[in-house]
Amino acid sequence: MKKHNTSVNTPFWRDNRIIPIILQAIFAILLILAFVVLINNTIKGMEKIGINLGFGFLEDTASFSIGESLIDYQPTDSYAKAVLVGILNTIKVSVIGIILATIIGVVVGVTRLSNNWLARQVAGLYIEVLRNTPLLVQIFIWYYAVFLNLPKVQESFVLFDSVYISNRGVALPWFDPTSATNVWIILFIIGIISSIILWKVKIKAEAETGERKYPLIWAAGSLIGALTLAAIITQQGPAAMNYPAIGKFNFTGGQVISPEFSAILVSLTLYTATYIAEIVRGGILSVSKGQTEASKALGLKNSTMMRLVIFPQAFRVIIPPVTSQYLNLTKNSSLAVAVAYPDLVSVGNTILNQTGRAVEMITVMILVYLTISLLTSLFMNLFNKKMQLVER
Numbered sequence: 075m076k077k078h079n080t081s082v083n084t085p086f087w088r089d090n091r092i093i094p095i096i097l098q099a100i101f102a103i104l105l106i107l108a109f110v111v112l113i114n115n116t117i118k119g120m121e122k123i124g125i126n127l128g129f130g131f132l133e134d135t136a137s138f139s140i141g142e143s144l145i146d147y148q149p150t151d152s153y154a155k156a157v158l159v160g161i162l163n164t165i166k167v168s169v170i171g172i173i174l175a176t177i178i179g180v181v182v183g184v185t186r187l188s189n190n191w192l193a194r195q196v197a198g199l200y201i202e203v204l205r206n207t208p209l210l211v212q213i214f215i216w217y218y219a220v221f222l223n224l225p226k227v228q229e230s231f232v233l234f235d236s237v238y239i240s241n242r243g244v245a246l247p248w249f250d251p252t253s254a255t256n257v258w259i260i261l262f263i264i265g266i267i268s269s270i271i272l273w274k275v276k277i278k279a280e281a282e283t284g285e286r287k288y289p290l291i292w293a294a295g296s297l298i299g300a301l302t303l304a305a306i307i308t309q310q311g312p313a314a315m316n317y318p319a320i321g322k323f324n325f326t327g328g329q330v331i332s333p334e335f336s337a338i339l340v341s342l343t344l345y346t347a348t349y350i351a352e353i354v355r356g357g358i359l360s361v362s363k364g365q366t367e368a369s370k371a372l373g374l375k376n377s378t379m380m381r382l383v384i385f386p387q388a389f390r391v392i393i394p395p396v397t398s399q400y401l402n403l404t405k406n407s408s409l410a411v412a413v414a415y416p417d418l419v420s421v422g423n424t425i426l427n428q429t430g431r432a433v434e435m436i437t438v439m440i441l442v443y444l445t446i447s448l449l450t451s452l453f454m455n456l457f458n459k460k461m462q463l464v465e466r
Contacts, residue, residue: 116433118427133153133154134152138424140156142332145162155360160419163415164404165443178351182200183354184349186379202354205345220337224239224333226241228320230320237318261304275289307439332415338413346403352397369384404447404450408443420440
């Protein structure tokens with residue numbers, strides 16, 4: 075008996091496998107067309123007022139000063155270097171803020187689960203007040219109500235005979251590089267690398283033999299040995315101390331942390347730390363109660379249980395949402411323009427007002443923040459992958 079072929083070829087416009095692809099292609103085409111029309115209209119509008127789209131103006135002389143800079147900058151330098159100064163200032167406040175916010179957030183998050191009633195309530199009050207207050211308001215409070223109301227330079231608070239606190243900032247002793255600094259840095263890096271290698275080797279040997287190999291002592295000894303070698307080679311310290319002193323109108327010597335930087339750093343740190351604290355608390359609570367009960371049954375102290383059992387498991391839950399807070403802190407640093415801290419947005423606005431290059435400068439800002447965010451996400455995703463449990 076002959077078999078009849080009952081299969082029917084479905085037209086592509088009715089094929090459920092093809093239709094989504096067609097719709098996505100149409101959407102992509104429309105999006106590209108809209109983008110092209112927008113760019114074309116922008117270019118035509120700029121040409122009507124005599125401005126040609128381009129980034130050649132970045133080579134022109136900036137002609138304005140910048141109060142804080144990690145690199146040498148003069149008003150005679152180009153706009154491109156001014157933008158670089160703004161980028162470095164943004165990175166500086168973001169990196170330091172991320173480190174401090176992480177430390178404070180972890181401490182406050184653990185304190186929220188403390189058995190001490192007073193500590194738990196104080197941590198909760200800190201989180202609720204700062205998390206529910208606009209960040210910009212906090213920046214203004216720290217800048218205008220705290221740092222600018224400190225004593226004048228001549229009436230500065232003095233700590234340890236070397237730290238001065240005034241409305242011009244905090245003056246700290248700082249390091250000046252010497253001819254031996256590079257040798258110390260090289261040997262310090264070598265010591266760190268060798269410490270990590272030795273620590274891993276000894277940990278592996280402990281796991282294989284069951285005998286105690288003292289990995290921490292070996293790692294510390296390797297670093298101390300490298301620094302001792304640097305001292306022997308150079309016959310001097312890694313740097314010379316430069317102490318601040320009170321001048322006629324400002325401080326001389328040392329390192330001065332400006333009120334603008336202090337206000338934006340403290341605000342970003344304390345604000346972001348509230349969200350990190352809640353993430354840490356949630357991560358700890360996500361760990362099964364059986365882990366706590368088993369740890370107590372083994373006689374572990376609360377601190378040991380948290381350090382060796384609970385927190386390592388909660389860490390894997392904490393990393394992804396904390397990454398979002400790192401990105402938020404970096405983007406929120408753009409509010410520094412409110413207190414005249416020369417970050418990328420502040421410098422970019424100055425260049426924009428001088429040159430009228432709004433499209434170009436906004437594009438630069440977008441690309442810089444996008445790059446920083448993508449690099450932060452990439453690093454944290456790699457770190458998260460490293461910390462994930464490996465299924466066997």
